[in-house]
Amino acid sequence: xxxxxxxxxxxxxxxxxxxxxxxxxxxxxxxxxxxxxxxxxxxxxxxxxxxxxxxxxxxxxxxxxxxxxxxxxxxxxxxxxxxxxxxxxxxxxxxxxxxxxxxxxxxxxxxxxxxxxxxxxxxxx
Numbered sequence: 001x002x003x004x005x006x007x008x009x010x011x012x013x014x015x016x017x018x019x020x021x022x023x024x025x026x027x028x029x030x031x032x033x034x035x036x037x038x039x040x041x042x043x044x045x046x047x048x049x050x051x052x053x054x055x056x057x058x059x060x061x062x063x064x065x066x067x068x069x070x071x072x073x074x075x076x077x078x079x080x081x082x083x084x085x086x087x088x089x090x091x092x093x094x095x096x097x098x099x100x101x102x103x104x105x106x107x108x109x110x111x112x113x114x115x116x117x118x119x120x121x122x123x124x125x
Contacts, residue, residue, distance in 0.1 A: 006125055007031060036123040043116035050105065050112040057102040064095040 009031040016028050068091035071083050 003028065005029070005031070007036075007122055009033075009035065033123060036119065040116070040119045040123050043112065043119045047109070047112040047116050050109040054102070054105040054109050057098065057105040061095070061098040061102050064091070064098040067091055068095050 011029050012032040013030040014028070015026075015030070016022055022028060068088075071088055071091045074083055075088060
């Protein structure tokens with residue numbers, strides 16, 4: 001019979017001795033989980049940082065929307081004399097960039113969640 005482990009690592013404790021009879025599902029060896037625990041903590045910190053970055057990008061989107069709306073209102077009130085077309089284009093581009101950054105930040109949150117879930121699964125094994 002062949003035995004194996006889903007994870008590699010340093011052995012903390014061996015529960016059986018040579019020539020012991022073992023049962024299916026019996027724990028034979030415990031691995032040291034210090035590295036796995038540390039990885040879970042790092043993943044939690046990465047997830048927190050990703051959430052913070054998402055909040056920043058959401059604020060930037062609101063700011064860019066507000067700036068563009070202000071420029072458009074000035075253009076409406078001035079009959080299109082001010083601001084320049086370039087300023088309006090810059091405002092629209094800033095909003096598009098902010099929205100793209102927000103989409104990227106959302107993806108980073110999803111990635112960090114997946115990494116944390118994987119690390120927690122490994123730790124539970």
